[in-house]
Amino acid sequence: MLPRVGDSPKDRFRSLYLTGETTIIACKADPRFSYTLYIPESAWDAPERELDLLVAVHGTMRLQSLYRDAFAGFGRFNNCVILAPLFPVGVRGDMESGGYKYMVEGDIRYDEVLLAMVKEAGDLISRSFGKFMLFGFSGGGHFTHRFLYLHPDRLKAVSIGAPGSVTLLDETMDWWPGIRNFEQVFGRGIDFAALKQIKVHMSVGALDTESWEITFPEDSPKYIPGANSAGKNRNDRLHSLRQTMEARGVEVWHDIAPGVPHDMRGVFPYVERFFTDVLTDRLPAPGVR
Template sequence: MVKALHVVRHPTGFYSAGATTLFASKFDQRFSYCLYVPSAHDQDGPALPLVVLQHGTARRGPQYRDNFAEWAERHGCLVLAPLFPAGIGDPDDLHNFKFLRYGDIRFDEVLLAMADEVGERFNVDTRRFLLHGFSGGGQFVHRFAYLHPDRLAGLSIGAPGRITSIDYDSPWWIGLKGFEEEFGCAPRVSELRDVPVHMVVGSADVETWEINNQGDANWMDGADAYGVTRVERLRALRDNFEAHGISVRLDVVPGVGHEPMRVLEPVKDFFASILSRRESPATTSG
């Protein structure tokens, strides 16, 4: 009989390596996050890059994290997946985080606080991170970018049902009119030109029942001005960004509907391309 090897595991450290448990944020304990900490993590080694995966309406943060686990091991990245629960304040509310501000909550600030907390516990570079969100998460991340381009190493916007264009004549959140009154600062569009931007959507993501819901809390007149499907709206956002000098890589995944886990391969490829540019040694002539 072969005797099984006994693996010694630390009773708390076990849950802070690999796919972690959920941690409440010190900044605001209504919100939490989980991580993937790769085996490359070393408190005395080089700081790891940070990838943030922002969930959508279904709050599938741990699923995004698990999907990225193998990739995170291969590329030596730490993954952060926030959880912004539904029903805060209003038990029927599903959309609180998508527009960044909800009552006295600033979800962009909650996310930045989570990143800083992770940086305090792990050897990870939080100064600039890679950020992806799909659907409601796609709404969140492109609005986040108008406020915090200086914190982004790369931005991936997945299939947002409602877009905020760089349009200073249309009201927030259709456009950017009133942005400064809402957030206390002007949108930082010029700085976004220095951030690699990716957009991704499935070619069959054409159902409209959720995104043309006139009269609901997450609707504004004009939300359908740039198309009725997510594909049309994302192409319009790409065109809008490029008209303002922001280069965009757009991936339309053939045959895929509104399925977040089936559009992640282009996201991983985009992030890997950014990491490879960071890691490439500077070329010299002489």
């Protein structure tokens, strides 16, 4: 949407900064965090038209705009708002980079921060997003499947990309490798009936076999019994995650991208196809592809 000569300053601002790829916006609920959006022109031109929302969560490098921009075409042609949050390194002054991956960091609940962003994005365009789609790769893949356990009632579909560590639906291990004390940590249990209603996609590169960054030695401050139990590398761990979900009755679409290492861009075509199939109700049978 281009500004026009007769536009008011408010309309010019909306055209330049709140249409298409937007500026970066501080989260009102907690300004330590921010988000950027892709807003299709139809959000302003056709306010009566229904919009979907897709949230795309960055990995450890925090390439926030890359995730938004990757989905911009999808958003335009599917009448879908894209929200890409930014969870910076060291928000508590300690250079911690992995807090958002595990949902809890000190007094921060990252799932609640994201839900606040979703509400604020809806308020911005006078919409309400009761349910939305969620994607994350690497560190974002950590976030995505753990958010799924906490809020299946808010999700339409999720795509989990190559997480370095996974939380199995295993009640013999504590959080985060398992869920034995899940209710104690979060004050709520997992709604397995709701979980089974969600369309779940997983993706990983066939060559994503490096393990140096995701192996937890016993002297690591992040080590907990079971930390390495899901497998050696991201392929192994995603396979274990799929198995534990399928054992609970969750249907999973699992794409292994040939020739692709640990690279979001390499798995993105599979992710985009999954969400397109979700919106057009054309999903093939679940399973490994």
